[in-house]
Amino acid sequence: MPNKNSKNTLQLDLSVLLLKMDPAWISFLDAEGISWATVNSDDLIKNHTASVFVLPKGTPKSIAENCYALALKGACLICEPDTEPVMHLDEIHYCKMPYDDQNFCGLEDKNNSRAIRVKRGKLGQGTVFCLPFCLRPLWESWGRARRFVNVGNGQLIYEEMSAIVKKNVRRVVIEIIKQAFFRQGLPFTHKWYFPGKNRSVLCFRGDADGGPKENFKCWLDAVRPFSTSTSVFFCTSKYTHKKDLIVAAANAGLEVGSHNHWHIVFPDRFTNSKSLIRAETVLNSADQHPTGFVAPAFFWHPSLYHLLEQRGYLYASSFRVNHDGIPYFPVVNGRIGKVLEIPYHCLGDRFPVSNIPLDGEISRRFFETLIKKKYSAGEPMFLYGHPDIKGRMGTSPELVRFILETAMSYSDVKPLQLSPYAKWWRQRTDLKVESFYDVKSSRVGFRNESRLSPKLPDLMVRVEFPNGESYLADPNLYAPKGLPRDEMVTFSPLYLPNAYDVGEVVYKRPDLITPWHSWRNRRMIRRFAEAYWQVYRS
Ligand SMILES: [Zn+2]
Structure with a gap:
């Protein structure tokens, strides 16, 4: 949605509007370095400048309905279950996400193909992505499980770790956010993860x-x-x-x-x-x-x-x-x-x-x-x-x-x-950087606090265009009209790891795993008892 519209410029905010203060989404977006804002009333939605809307489960109905109305005019929505305007979707198909169900460990319902398939539909001029899961219970989970890691020679080594393989959850969500920008012809931007131009x-x-x-x-x-x-x-x-x-x-x-x-x-x-x-x-x-x-x-x-x-x-x-x-x-x-x-x-x-x-x-x-x-x-x-x-x-x-x-x-x-x-990461989190895209000149620019008080000179923003071109840009550069591509640093695209790659957690059918729960529980009780004894024996 335009926030500035004159003869020569049409600048769009490359940010996400979060329609409910969901801690998991905030944790996620902040880590990725994606600029986001929130609203707490229906009126504010109408004045938003964001390009992508996220509707976590529990988003108030009136706010959700306002979003549907905006989608009809071209907005892009990412909906968690129970928030999607199912009845209004007029074009339903599935876009397969990076993992097939056998390898999407952590979403345990192997028979439910929705676990790795994201429903996408048209709503008027807009697009709606329906997540097959709610982020929060997955992101917050600290349940434990035995998981198998691909060593690369056909062998697997197991480790005890988080039952939810959060890296897979992360890859799916990040891919959807990216697609939500790309489908509107907008670049995807986020604060880069490392200091300077390091990969x-x-x-x-x-x-x-x-x-x-x-x-x-x-x-x-x-x-x-x-x-x-x-x-x-x-x-x-x-x-x-x-x-x-x-x-x-x-x-x-x-x-x-x-x-x-x-x-x-x-x-x-x-x-x-x-x-x-x-x-x-x-x-x-x-x-x-x-x-x-x-x-x-x-x-x-x-x-x-x-x-x-x-x-x-x-x-x-x-x-x-x-x-x-x-x-x-x-x-x-x-x-x-x-x-x-x-x-x-x-x-x-x-x-x-x-x-x-x-x-x-x-x-x-x-x-x-x-x-x-x-x-x-x-x-x-x-x-x-x-x-x-x-x-x-x-x-x-x-x-x-x-x-x-x-x-x-x-x-x-x-x-x-x-x-x-x-x-460094904490400073990166504290520094707000908002990106915008000038549609007429295809330039990407930034509004940030760092010009007022330079806090993190080696922070870069990664810019990825729908055609796959990828750049690093310095958000400290003063460019009110945005930066043309040749003033950004060309950065080779990031390759999403394949589900079967070395070091990935791969799915192993439960019946192929030797039964170990009972002895593990007994061993664990003994381990805790011994540890308590050590702490309190004197
Ligand atoms: Zn240790």
Whole structure:
């Protein structure tokens, strides 16, 4: 809809209008860097300047009806179930989304093809996309499941992680938003995910869970030349008598963070607080003051997250919450959190569990392909391993070097530790950038606060046109009429990973999985009992 219409210009806002303050959509749009606004009354809708409307479930009926009226005149709507103007659709067909149902893990209803098919219809001059799911329950979920990761040689390695494969949800939603702009002949714009013109960042992570000292030292020697991109997290109960290793890591220039005191997260706040504070005490005694927290294994609990918020942590990373993706502020107990979640790639160094040598041809090809895929997709290279556990990365320093050298062989991959990246990401989130498109001159321009107080000079905006052309543009450039394409930086398109690609979670039929629930439950009860005993025995 035009917000300025004169003889020479017709500028359209490239933003999304959110018709209900849904925390999951806000978390999602902010992470993607898509400019959005909201309305709280029917009148305001009529004065909107956005190009795409999102109707989360629960959007008031009167607001939804106003949107339908605008769609008739050409607006584009993205509707969650129960908000779509089903009766008015006059042209229904299905556009297949990037994954077929066998691989869309996390949307468990395999017989329901809607899980990966998005209904699209015409409503007068406008287009309506009907999402087959509501974003919020998927985005907020912290349910756990065993998921299988494609290693690339026909083998699968399982990990315990978030039951909802949120990266697949993200890819579907982002694809629909993009199509909603493209169908109106508009470019899709969003704040780029990395500083400057970099296509990715490398943040290598060590989860120090305890083990032979020599393994840790070996790992440390391997990462030393890459210290600017390495962060290590200590499970401090294993290091009370090995604080020299914490000091050595810090002296090598690594960022030091907390991996909790006990290698577990409890289902109660009080015990979590004991564990978290004790880890801080141990790290403090080695003169380290963690700003980041990595949750042990697949454990997580909302009470832990609230403690991290209270104690001022910048970021956390938990496989129970998410894996593979861009950082975001998660929705916890219905509210957007203050601690940035940084989703890591889920497969570290568990290859020997599936009888694959840790430093062999298969694992090297796996990491090489994974890094290449992430580079093509413009995804961060968040890769991790265990420095000291027997048989893990500390005993395969050649593999560690191979991973780091492969990632750094790309000149536009920026090495960054997690803490500075988290700080940069927070500034990126705070900086509002609104894009507009001048229809007559085909120029893209920006309205932002940074010209008034430059806060983030290396923030770029990615601009993708419906014909596939992709650019990076500097939103700080003063161009009231917008930038022509030749004043933007050409940027090769991002390639959406295929469902069967290396490192993707692939669907495995439940009957092919050996029954394990009963012994797992018994083992888990014993594990919690032992952990509580350790905490309270004295
Ligand atoms: Zn661990």
